[in-house]
Amino acid sequence: MGQVLLATFEEVMGDEFTPELKTLWGSAYGVIADAMIAAAAEE
Secondary structure: OHHHHHHHHHHHHHHHOOHHHHHHHHHHHHHHHHHHHHHHHHO
């Protein structure tokens, strides 16, 4: 799902979606996904 999010940003933002932004958003998505997975495992 993270790849789809990044691809959507690329499509919508075009050249404004720089490699730096891609890296930052990829990292942010990873943190959020990990937190959600950990929370689900606690239930």
